[in-house]
Amino acid sequence: xxxxxxxxxxxxxxxxxxxxxxxxxxxxxxxxxxxxxxxxxxxxxxxxxxxxxxxxxxxxxxxxxxxxxxxxxxxxxxxxxxxxxxxxxxxxxxxxxxxxxxxxxxxxxxxxxxxxxxxxxxxxxxxxxxxxxxxxxxxxxxxxxxxxxxxxxxxxxxxxxxxxxxxxxxxxxxxxxxxxxxxxxxxxxxxxxxxxxxxxxxxxxxxxxxxxxxxxxxxxxxxxxxxxxxxxxxxxxxxxxxxxxxxxxxxxxxxxxxxxxxxxxxxxxxxxxxxxxxxxxxxxxxxxxxxxxxxxxxxxxxxxxxxxxxxxxxxxxxxxxxxxxxxxxxxxxxxxxxxxxxxxxxxxxxxxxxxxxxxxxxxxxxxxxxxxxxxxxxxxxxxxxxxxxxxxxxxxxxxxxxxxxxxxxxxxxxxxxxxxxxxxxx
RNA sequence: GGAAACGUAUCGAAGUGGUCGCAACGAGCCGCACUCGAAAUGCGGUUGACCGAAAGGUCACGAGAGUUCGAAUCUCUCCGUUUCCGCCA
Numbered sequence: 218x219x220x221x222x223x224x225x226x227x228x229x230x231x232x233x234x235x236x237x238x239x240x241x242x243x244x245x246x247x248x249x250x251x252x253x254x255x256x257x258x259x260x261x262x263x264x265x266x267x268x269x270x271x272x273x274x275x276x277x278x279x280x281x282x283x284x285x286x287x288x289x290x291x292x293x294x295x296x297x298x299x300x301x302x303x304x305x306x307x308x309x310x311x312x313x314x315x316x317x318x319x320x321x322x323x324x325x326x327x328x329x330x331x332x333x334x335x336x337x338x339x340x341x342x343x344x345x346x347x348x349x350x351x352x353x354x355x356x357x358x359x360x361x362x363x364x365x366x367x368x369x370x371x372x373x374x375x376x377x378x379x380x381x382x383x384x385x386x387x388x389x390x391x392x393x394x395x396x397x398x399x400x401x402x403x404x405x406x407x408x409x410x411x412x413x414x415x416x417x418x419x420x421x422x423x424x425x426x427x428x429x430x431x432x433x434x435x436x437x438x439x440x441x442x443x444x445x446x447x448x449x450x451x452x453x454x455x456x457x458x459x460x461x462x463x464x465x466x467x468x469x470x471x472x473x474x475x476x477x478x479x480x481x482x483x484x485x486x487x488x489x490x491x492x493x494x495x496x497x498x499x500x501x502x503x504x505x506x507x508x509x510x511x512x513x514x515x516x517x518x519x520x521x522x523x524x525x526x527x528x529x530x531x532x533x534x535x536x537x538x539x540x541x542x543x544x545x546x547x548x549x550x551x552x553x554x555x556x557x558x559x560x561x562x563x564x565x566x567x568x569x570x571x572x573x574x575x576x577x578x579x580x581x582x583x584x585x586x587x588x589x590x591x592x593x594x595x596x597x598x599x600x601x602x603x604x605x606x607x608x609x610x611x612x613x614x615x616x617x618x619x620x621x622x623x624x625x626x627x628x629x630x631x632x633x634x635x636x637x638x639x640x641x642x643x
Numbered sequence: 644g645g646a647a648a649c650g651u652a653u654c655g656a657a658g659u660g661g662u663c664g665c666a667a668c669g670a671g672c673c674g675c676a677c678u679c680g681a682a683a684u685g686c687g688g689u690u691g692a693c694c695g696a697a698a699g700g701u702c703a704c705g706a707g708a709g710u711u712c713g714a715a716u717c718u719c720u721c722c723g724u725u726u727c728c729g730c731c732a
Contacts, residue, residue, distance in 0.1 A: 292712035
C-alpha cells in the first residue's frame with residue numbers, strides 16, 4: 218500500500234518511480250476522491266457536532282418537563298444528512314483503497330528500470346564445474362540414484378509433484394537441518410506457522426488481490442475472504458504475525474525464520490525445459506523475515522543477502538547474486554536480489570533465494586507499527602524477507618554440480634553430519 | 644459439527660437506552676511531592692485514527708448491519724474466547 222500523503226505531495230516523482238516497474242500510474246482520480254473525502258468529512262462532522270449538542274439537551278429538557286417533539290424532527294433531518302454523508306465517505310474511502318492497494322511498491326532509487334534484461338550480476342562465487350565425462354541432468358541422476366520418484370509422484374497427485382525417497386528424502390532433510398542450525402546460530406527465532414492462511418494474510422503480504430488465483434483455496438465455492446488457502450511461501454505467514462500491533466521500538470529488529478512446504482499453482486509456467494524439480498506445485502523452503510526500523514532496513518537487507526549467499530557458498534556450489542531491475546521485482550517489493558544457482562544441464566542460473574525489502578508497503582497493508590521514540594508516535598515498520606533457502610533448486614544443483622563419472626554424487630561437507638557421515642551418494 | 648456464556652483501555656472489571664468513552668473502581672506503568680534512600684502515602688499523567696493553519700471538532704466498547712430523535716446497552720449476521728456435548732483418519 219502506498220502512502221497517499223506522499224502521493225499528494227509529489228505525484229510526479231512517484232509516478233516516475235512506478236514507471237520504472239512498467240506501471241503507468243494515474244493519481245488524478247485518487248486525489249480527486251481524496252479531496253471530496255476531506256471536504257465531505259468537514260461538512261459531516263459539523264453536522265455531527267450539532268447533533269451531539271442537541272442530543273445532550275434532550276434529557277435536560279425532559280427533566281424540566283419541556284416538549285422534546287420539535288427537537289426530534291430536527292434530529293431526524295440531521296440524522297438523514299449524516300447517514301448520506303457517511304455513506305458517501307465510505308464509498309470514497311473504498312474507491313481510494315481499492316485503487317491504492319492495486320498499485321505496486323515504489324522501487325528504490327538506485328534500481329535500473331525495466332525487466333530481466335536490466336538485472337545486474339553483482340557477485341559471482343566459484344565457477345561452473347568442468348567435467349571430463351558427459352554429465353547427466355538432475356532428472357536422470359535423481360531417478361537413477363533413487364532420490365526422487367517422479368512417476369509415482371505424478372501417480373499420486375498429478376504433474377508437478379514428486380516423491381523424495383530414501384537418500385533423496387535424507388538429503389532434503391539434511392539441507393533443512395543445515396539451514397535451521399545456521400539461522401539459530403545467527404540469532405533468528407524458529408517459527409513453524411500454520412500452512413493454511415486466511416485472506417487477510419495474502420492481502421497483508423501484498424500478494425492479493427493480484428495473485429489470489431495462483432494459490433490453492435480450500436473452499437472454492439464461497440467468498441474467498443472467508444476462506445483459507447495453502448500458503449505459497451512462509452513469508453505470507455511471517456509478515457502478518459504482528460498485524461495491527463504496535464511493537465516496542467527496542468524489540469527491533471525482530472528476526473525470524475520458518476520452515477514450510479510452499480504450494481503454488483504455477484499456472485502457465487509448466488515448460489518442457491523445466492523438467493524435474495525446478496518448478497513444482499509443492500516444494501520445501503525455509504524463509505527468513507526481519508521486522509526492521511526504517512532507518513536500519515538497508516542493513517537488514519544486506520544481512521539477509523549475506524546469509525542466503527553464505528548458505529550456498531558453504532555448500533560449495535557455484536552461484537551468483539543478481540540485483541533485479543525494478544520491473545523484475547515483485548509488486549510488493551522495493552528491492553530484490555536473487556541468489557542464483559548454476560544448473561549445468563540447463564546452462565543457466567536458477568534462483569534459489571530471493572531477498573527483498575518491502576519497506577513499509579506490507580506494514581501499511583496490515584497495520585504493523587512500532588512506537589518511534591523520537592516522535593512518540595506509532596510508525597510503520599519495514600518488512601524484509603528472503604529464502605534461506607528453497608531446496609527444490611538446490612538438489613538439482615547439488616547432484617549436477619557434484620556428480621562423478623560413475624554416476625555417483627559427492628555430498629557437500631556441511632551436510633555430512635546430518636547424513637551419518639555419508640560422503641558419496643551412489 | 645451442536646449448545647451455552649462471554650468479548651469495554653496495559654490487565655482485572657463497572658456500566659444494560661440519553662447529561663458515563665477526555666470510560667467508575669482496582670491493579671500496573673511513568674512523573675512529581677514527602678524521605679538520607681526505599682517502602683508506604685499523596686498529587687498528576689498513562690489509546691488510537693481522522694478533519695483542521697489553528698482554535699477546535701469527529702470517530703472507535705470484537706467486526707458489520709438494523710431498530711431509535713439517540714445504542715457499550717435492544718435485534719440480526721459474522722469473527723474470536725471459554726465451558727459442555729459430538730466427531731476423532
